[in-house]
Amino acid sequence: MNRPLAQPLVLVSMSAIVDPHPAVQTARRLVENVARVWRGARPAVELVVAAWLARGHVLVEDLPGVGKTTLARALAASLGGVCRRLQGTPDLLPGDVTGIALYDQQASRFVFRQGPVFADVLLADELNRMPPRTQAALLEALAEGQVTVDGETRSLPSRFVCLATQNPHDQAGTYPLPDSQRDRFLICTSLGLPGADAELDLLRTDGAEPELAQLRPVAKADELDRLRASAAAVTVEESVQRYLLALIHASRTSKALAVGASPRAAIGLQRAARARALIAGRAFVLPDDIQALAVPCLAHRVTARANHDPATAVRALVESVPVPR
Numbered sequence: 001m002n003r004p005l006a007q008p009l010v011l012v013s014m015s016a017i018v019d020p021h022p023a024v025q026t027a028r029r030l031v032e033n034v035a036r037v038w039r040g041a042r043p044a045v046e047l048v049v050a051a052w053l054a055r056g057h058v059l060v061e062d063l064p065g066v067g068k069t070t071l072a073r074a075l076a077a078s079l080g081g082v083c084r085r086l087q088g089t090p091d092l093l094p095g096d097v098t099g100i101a102l103y104d105q106q107a108s109r110f111v112f113r114q115g116p117v118f119a120d121v122l123l124a125d126e127l128n129r130m131p132p133r134t135q136a137a138l139l140e141a142l143a144e145g146q147v148t149v150d151g152e153t154r155s156l157p158s159r160f161v162c163l164a165t166q167n168p169h170d171q172a173g174t175y176p177l178p179d180s181q182r183d184r185f186l187i188c189t190s191l192g193l194p195g196a197d198a199e200l201d202l203l204r205t206d207g208a209e210p211e212l213a214q215l216r217p218v219a220k221a222d223e224l225d226r227l228r229a230s231a232a233a234v235t236v237e238e239s240v241q242r243y244l245l246a247l248i249h250a251s252r253t254s255k256a257l258a259v260g261a262s263p264r265a266a267i268g269l270q271r272a273a274r275a276r277a278l279i280a281g282r283a284f285v286l287p288d289d290i291q292a293l294a295v296p297c298l299a300h301r302v303t304a305r306a307n308h309d310p311a312t313a314v315r316a317l318v319e320s321v322p323v324p325r
Helices: 022-037 042-053 068-079 094-098 132-144 196-205 209-214 221-232 238-253 263-279 287-301 310-320
Strands: 058-061 083-087 099-104 109-114 121-125 146-149 152-155 161-166 187-189 257-259
Touching: 022 042, 022 068, 022 209, 022 221, 022 263, 042 058, 042 068, 042 161, 042 187, 042 221, 042 263, 068 083, 068 121, 068 161, 068 209, 094 099, 094 132, 094 146, 099 146, 132 146, 132 161, 187 287, 221 263, 238 263, 238 287, 238 310, 263 287, 287 310
Parallel strands: 058 161, 058 187, 083 121, 121 161
Antiparallel strands: 099 109, 146 152
16 A cells, blocks of 8 residues: 655754753754754754654655755764665665675685664665565664674664655655564654755755764763663653553554554654653653654554545544543
């Protein structure tokens, strides 16, 4: 079944709230640093940063040329990490993703050559143009943060995150992602087009390359590790957890959905809500966080019935499930 274009973001920018907490300050510096280069909608930056804080991955369904590569490179530079690009093509092999063992004649042994997946930020461009075997090679990396080649397991960088893209309007020669693959992405969204002023600024600077070259990390590696730990420590009251589960359970009985959200989807939504709360300067999650993230976190994980749209169905659930007082 053809899936619609991911829906535009509904997050509200939180930059106006001030909080002296070090983790909040670091999170906002990260958002600000990426936003200096990527001139699209500010909520898109906040959403990508929230996914990274929650140790999740992002699937971007959008047109070519809206700055997906710039966004990935800006995030990597802000983290002080390496960004590598993996271009999806029909002849791409699993070893082109994970790496292969080559025989070194001088050393008389096989030497492993790392693939592009060994990066802090992996941009998997046009993921749906990769054949199913190659798509599956990413599955272990997204789920476990490691890859297995020739029977040996190798860990990926601790801050590994994948930004995968696909063009929903050009389906010729593509391999639709199976549900198991889509479920590995914490967030699925579209970036949209920049505003008129931002686009004019792009013309004035002839692109984002000058700013990318000047971008510096916002914190040291140990600070970034503590930042993620702080996001995981944000409090979620039982009433908010029950509200989250009510949305999940409602998706399983919705007449618009053939398959509802899984327990993994519930855990992912909670993690993303914690990250959003941290960026907002709060040590606790509100129902507003759950509502704002419901579509980006759930719409790609459910299956709609004929003549129904997953995002619209999830929005209807948000409107119908009572909010705790």
